[in-house]
Amino acid sequence: MTETFLEDVDTTWEDHGFNSRSEFIRAVLRDALKHPEFNRADLKAMLTSEAEIREGRTHSSGDVKAAYGLDETARDSDE
Secondary structure, three states: OOHHHHHHHHHHHHHOOOOOHHHHHHHHHHHHHHOOOOOHHHHHHHHHHHHHHHOOOOOOHHHHHHHOOOOHHHHHHHO
């Protein structure tokens, strides 16, 4: 594993409230077994997206909605 990958793993487990890297890896492995429909490309895309959000290169839909004063209730009332 590269240092960059381990740094991403460490940042991810810390950001998601896990107590350790090992606990995070066990949870990821359990999820992979419970949801085999996710393939390697899907998982890599999700991790890449998380890293891009953390680094400020992209924003989550929730961040964009908050920045523009939009929320689900406002959108639902327009329909």
